[in-house]
Amino acid sequence: xxxxxxxxxxxxxxxxxxxxxxxxxxxxxxxxxxxxxxxxxxxxxxxxxxxxxxxxxxxxxxxxxxxxxxxxxxxxxxxxxxxxxxxxxxxxxxxxxxxxxxxxxxxxxxxxxxxxxxxxxxxxxxxxxxxxxxxxxxxxxxxxxxxxxxxxxxxxxxxxxxxxxxxxxxxxxxxxxxxxxxxxxxxxxxxxxxxxxxxxxxxxxxxxxxxxxxxxxxxxxxxxxxxxxxxxxxxxxxxxxxxxxxxxxxxxxxxx
Numbered sequence: 001x002x003x004x005x006x007x008x009x010x011x012x013x014x015x016x017x018x019x020x021x022x023x024x025x026x027x028x029x030x031x032x033x034x035x036x037x038x039x040x041x042x043x044x045x046x047x048x049x050x051x052x053x054x055x056x057x058x059x060x061x062x063x064x065x066x067x068x069x070x071x072x073x074x075x076x077x078x079x080x081x082x083x084x085x086x087x088x089x090x091x092x093x094x095x096x097x098x099x100x101x102x103x104x105x106x107x108x109x110x111x112x113x114x115x116x117x118x119x120x121x122x123x124x125x126x127x128x129x130x131x132x133x134x135x136x137x138x139x140x141x142x143x144x145x146x147x148x149x150x151x152x153x154x155x156x157x158x159x160x161x162x163x164x165x166x167x168x169x170x171x172x173x174x175x176x177x178x179x180x181x182x183x184x185x186x187x188x189x190x191x192x193x194x195x196x197x198x199x200x201x202x203x204x205x206x207x208x209x210x211x212x213x214x215x216x217x218x219x220x221x222x223x224x225x226x227x228x229x230x231x232x233x234x235x236x237x238x239x240x241x242x243x244x245x246x247x248x249x250x251x252x253x254x255x256x
Contacts, residue, residue: 009158014125019142024079043083069082101133127157143179144179145179
């Protein structure tokens with residue numbers, strides 16, 4: 001039975017999708033069976049793996065009950081992907097009248113969960129119903145935090161939402177870890193943000209940090225992970241290090 005990890009932060013531009021795509025690819029390269037569930041209407045994780053966002057069925061059809069998860073999944077060299085597109089933006093309204101609206105994604109993933117070691121849910125950059133569905137489907141949360149001042153302002157809102165979801169909808173929900181992104185160890189700000197994040201999440205901040213790296217920004221336009229676009233870049237090396245650290249915390253789940 002695979003472990004489901006929601007990648008979440010209500011602030012955009014923190015490296016959430018970048019981390020989802022590149023960590024998934026790095027874990028696949030190290031022998032893990034990985035599914036990426038693109039649950040963001042922008043569909044950036046979908047295009048990050050070189051997939052057409054207009055393809056059908058998508059995760060939108062799955063959560064509305066019009067297609068099984070197995071029919072939506074597309075295999076790539078770097079991970080299996082349940083693609084998304086802008087149609088998902090309307091699902092928030094459509095889900096309101098459905099039974100178990102907070103558990104639609106969780107229920108859909110049950111069909112395929114035993115096929116994977118890790119299932120990553122790339123949640124939208126907001127605290128809405130889709131994100132709540134992601135929190136209810138997840139065993140744990142992975143939180144990318146940009147090493148800038150404004151990133152800290154939203155942490156309390158995120159912690160509050162996670163606490164509510166845990167109390168009311170998913171009591172088993174835990175924190176997988178926090179990833180520091182856009183890190184520059186030469187600046188006092190990055191160091192200060194890192195210390196503050198460690199104070200909020202004691203023992204949960206990964207030692208591997210993701211630096212500012214132009215190759216990470218360029219790779220999505222080519223539809224490949226950074227490990228393919230430029231395997232010798234600092235970005236590729238940092239996600240490889242993060243994947244090794246991730247596996248060290250979840251060794252029993254990876255099949256040799």
